[in-house]
Amino acid sequence: MGERRIGVAERRARLALRHRLAAGTGAAGPEEVAECLVALHGTDPATVYLGVGARLAEPAGTVAATERALYEDRTLVRMHGMRNTVFVFPAALTAVVHASTGIAVAARARTQLLKDMAAAGAPDAAWLTEVEESTLAALARRGQATAAELAEDEPRLRERFAYAPGKSYEGVHTVSSRLLRLLGVEGRVVRGRPLGSWTSTQFRWALAPEHPELDVADAQRELLERWLAVCGPATEADLKWWTGWRATEVRRALTAMGARRVSLDEGTGYVVADDAEPVAAPREPWAALLPALDPTAMGWQQRDWYLAPELRPALFDRSGNVGPTVWWNGRVVGGWAQRPDGEIVWRLLDPEGTGRETETAVTERAERLTELLGATRVTPRFRTPLEKELTA
Structure with missing residues (x-):
């Protein structure tokens, strides 16, 4: 059987x-949205x-429901994931993300931190281990804490060291900023409630x-x-970009899952077997009004089919x-x-998104978004x- 073609x-x-x-197709709650994306x-x-x-399906109460999922029920978790970027995942997926992506990224991050500290004449790895163990113990006692609060329990977090001296991006880092980020990448700490x-x-x-x-x-x-079940078909370039993995890792995973090859405008793509x-x-x-960095807009490296x-x-x-x-019918059109007074404004840039029907649908979505945001x-x-x- 030849490769099936999947068009735009x-x-x-x-x-x-x-x-x-x-x-x-609207979801019932934040957990369902995260699961499907x-x-x-x-x-x-x-x-x-x-x-x-x-x-x-019903956006009223979005903020309260999402906060509850993140900070009370903990059914959603904010943590480092693909490409060393912070994402929000279903809690059940955290082990998969950590093993598939976090371990390798964490090893590189720890090596780099020790290298930067050594170059600045800062204490060695044994000292850093002491500080992180003390920090984790303090966090266990407090439940949730800011870096400043943790430094009250472990003052060595306040120590500073020069980063990239002599370079154009030279700066000064605190132990707390680098160590807490490292512990996040290693899957040992996660973001808690925001301060504001x-x-x-x-x-x-x-x-x-x-x-x-x-x-x-x-x-x-x-x-x-x-x-792939959500975003397939995708090319190998898409998969390598989204995961941040090496091409050999992507190919191994595709083989292990028995992914099926299909034909796309960009060349060969993949979908799950069934x-x-x-x-x-x-x-x-x-129509849809999606926020900056939305996973749909950022989902693929090769985007001509929707942008x-x-x-x-x-x-x-x-x-x-x-x-x-x-968005209009699966394509970014503007x-x-x-604005500072709260008004939602838009501009349509693509000929596929012109017309009264589009403007009516976008207006309805803008009104819905205005209601969700309220005074925010x-x-x-x-x-x-x-x-x-x-x-402007």
């Missing part, structure tokens, strides 16, 4: 249905809440929930299979971070922003040209 229209249909964006990008805290709200509102970027720390140690290859197979049947487009047209190349300069910053996007004002952590222009 079907890829957009899969995205609409599986990412809970088409009419009638595998991971919510967590670098910008507001992304988590707005990404959830865009996919709930749900849009705050300042977090307390908490001990990570206990999880079993899994075989790395098994964990990689499971993570990639979960992601996912090659055609997927019909949603019955009704749909025209000419739109990228307006919608991405120089580091490749996507800003708030307007961007949106929130959201500015993306990584600002893009169009977002800046719309708020």
Whole structure:
């Protein structure tokens, strides 16, 4: 049997249905959203809440429900994951993420920290081990704490050392900032409640929930299979980019899961073994206003099938971070922003997104977003040209 071809229209249909964006596909709660997306990008805290709200059948109460899942029920966990980036995962997936991705990243991070400290004449590895054990013990006593609070119990966290002396990016780091990040990458601590509102970027720390140690290859197979079930088809380049793994690891996981090859405009793609049947487009047209760094907009490295190349300069910053996007029937057609007075404004940039039907649907989504935000004002952590222009 030859490779089945999956065209752009079907890829957009899969995205609409599986990412809970088409009419009638809304999720019941934050946990269901996280489960269906595998991971919510967590670098910008507001992304988590707005990404959830865009996919709930009933967005009222999005913030309270998401906070409860993160900080009370702990059914969602904010932790380092793929590409050494902070994500929000279903709690049941933390062991898989740690084994598949975190272990290798953590080893490199610890080596780099010790190297930086040695170059600055800071204490050695034994000293660092003492400090981290003391810090973890203090965190266990406190439950949740800021770095400053932990430094009250372990004063050595306040010590500073020079980083990259003589380089253009030279700076001074505290032991607390580097050590707590390292412990996060190692899966020993996670982010707790923010110090301010749900849009705050300042977090307390908490001990990570206990999880079993899994075989790395098994964990990689499971993570990639979960992601392909939601985002397939995808190319090897997409998979390598999303996971941050080496090509050999991606290929090993694809073989282990028995992934099926399909034909895409970009070349060979992959789906999970039982996912090659055609997927019909949603019955009704749909619009969505997704936040900056949303996992749908950032899900693939090769994006021409849902994002025209000419739109990228307006919608991405120089580091490749996507800003708030307007979607119409599986394609990015523009961007949106929130002005200081709370008004949600947008601009349609793609000819596929012009017309009265599109504008009516986007207006309805903007009203829904306005209701979700209430008095809260959201500015993306990584600002893009169009977002800046719309708020000027």
